[in-house]
Amino acid sequence: MNAPATLMEKDQTAPVKERLVVIGNGMAGCRAVEEILARDPARFDVTIFGAEPRVNYNRIMLSPVLAGEKAFEDIIINGEDWYADNGITLVSGDPVVSIDRETQTVVAKSGRVEPYDRLLIATGSDPFIIPVPGKDLAGVVTFRDLDDVDKMLSAAEKGGCAVVIGGGLLGLEAAHGLSLRGMKVTVVHLMPTLMERQLDEAAGYLLKTELERRGQTIVTGADTAEIIGRDGHVAGVRLKDGREFAADIVVMAVGIRPATGLAKAAGLAVERGVVVDDHMVTSDPAIMAVGECVQHRGACYGLVAPLWDMCRALADAACSDPSGYEGSVTSTKLKVSGIDLFSAGDFSGGDGAEDIVMRDAARGLYKRVVVRDNKLVGAVLYGDTADGNWYFDLLKKGEDISDIREALIFGQAFASGGALLDPNAAVAALSDDAEICGCNGVSKGKVIETINAGACSLDAVRSTCKASASCGSCTGLVESLLALTLGGEVQSGPKTLCKCTSFSHDDVRRLIVDKSLKAIPQVMQELHWTTPDGCSSCRPxxxxxxxxxxxxxxxxxQKSRFVNERLHANIQKDGTYSVVPRMWGGLTNPRELRAIADVVEKYNAPMVKVTGGQRLDIFGIRKEDLPAVWADLNAAGMVSGHAYGKSLRTVKTCVGSEWCRFGTQDSTGLGVKLERMTWGSWMPHKFKIAVSGCPRNCAEATIKDFGVVCVDSGYELHVGGNGGIKVRATDLLCKVATEAEAMDVCAAFIQLYREQAHYLERTAPWIERVGLDHVKAGLFDDPDSVRRLAARFRYSQTFCQDDPWAERVAGKDADLHQHLAEVRPLQLEAL
Known part of the structure; x- marks a missing residue:
């Protein structure tokens, strides 16, 4: 995507259209074109010039890219296919340098001249650089585009210190990303309160405290005097009070200014921004402007929501439906994982204004609403932003809140008489024009229209109308609208690991490896868990x-395991426990049987039962007797069958060729080998194996997580079976000729499952989620994959708890020894 895009030539046979040239391939310019195409797709022949050598992407999602939560591909709004499908000529990496209004042409940096009938200026804004000594040193960057992110990522790879100048939205998001990348971050902010344009002093204090708890240094009331250099590169920042902070990179995030240079040089009316009327037309009737570069009724906007309102008004006017733009009320959310913050309207108070405040120090909650003339004019929420959309809707509409004045601070549920405690009902009460997705300017009515048109899942809504496709903070609202509109027909999408985090299972697994996180407190700190110690869902x-x-x-x-795993036993409904010693492949001997009988008599166990996995289950053991029971069984050479664990449970076998007249292979012997190879291996969920000696399948191998069916020519290997509440027959994975191959594929399959499945996801739903082809590709597309995965599995087995065979396995397995040196890079590659 970083290479200059190929020009997409226009169809020479198409009817003559008005030529629309757009200066700016960013969010505002492309959104305006989208709105025009939605109204009259045949009206214009469109050419878009972009300064960056890329397609259109979501600039407000650069913060998650910097933080490692998204890749560039995840934030692309319009890929090359969009330009091609709509007959748009994209000229990327070639900015327009001049506008000739007399000839109605624009000239690009390359010398390319493009004529226009209508011109749209969408040049956005330029970052403000404070004029201090050292501002031009290498290592001083802004935070406006992907190139800036790449510079910050390059600096973060080397570690060290970062100083962010500016404690507004962009500055704090940059600091968050660099901190997650491992840098020691200091934020210096001129004003006494962070995000002073969006937050009052109390909310700013809570935000500062939370950021400091995460390891950032926050210095407010700090006026920068100089950026210190060494050998032409930034080395630190000096404040006017004499304090100095070391820096390997300095991020300037002190504000933006409308990019008006082109418009001013062309003689258009320019004040702070390019002056436009309610239809986004400039002082030249043939030229429109939209986005951060414009000034409308004296106001310039640096947030995304007003841009969408402008684009709708512009498209209406361009397509002969002049509705007009009247200005925007803005709201703000901070895109920092684990911090819930919302601000809207005017919170400055003043004459005639009334403040209503609620604080809950223990929970870290702060709410403040500002009322004037019985109307809500401002709101600041910290710690709980669930009612943000409702407050914003009241604010924009200017509704009289007299009737709900007493309950206003407690949110929509209480203001509605307690009838809306169901979050879905609260969303249902919002008006159709209430904003759901601020990042993409999508209303509740538009989301419902999209769902009714066939978008039955979160991903479908995201791809169709873009609600929840950016920062994701409105995901819960979209899911509620899906549930309200479709009832039980909603197709669920990826979920967060638990309520303590905004990250999914896959994100957590990836970041644990990417960031070399090796302890639960470290994970919670680095990934900004919203609870101090996690919960019963996330800790295991x-x-x-x-x-x-x-x-x-x-x-x-151990304290993060379920109680049955800690006690090595299954709790029963009367409070006693059952103990299941392991029987390799279902085989036993007199010594083991005597040991079981002795335990039953010694501890007065009321029941011994043969399990479905060919083992003996001893019931009725008291909790205080469990250590002694296991000591007696261990003395007879018996170890735990892990009947309680998220691990290998058992390997069920039939007697196979050794005894059965139909047996084709030694299924019992292979079952014993598989069980000795795999026992004690912790997994996302319980895991069962079976080996049947012939296609009659007496061991029921085709409803197990991994099943082997012996045939005359070798072994059929099956995966993904489940004999529980939802019965699922296995899928045939492959056929192999030898026991050794069967064992290698088994080890490789288990390791692939261990490395990719979500915790508490059995093989059946995992395979249904990712597809059998994905599993086969992971095992067989690379001829060396099975060997590598099996080597990783056997390596991990050498660290299994209470595994007396670990030393023997490590000593005998030459393949394992061969790959021990490469196992870590292989593991990182796999994850």
């Missing part, structure tokens, strides 16, 4: 993901 998942990612480096956190 994090413990497993860390064990899987860093075998031998991460120490199992």
């Amino acid at each position: 998942a994090l413990n497993y993901y860390l064990l899987c990612a860093w075998p031998g480096e991460y120490e199992d956190d």
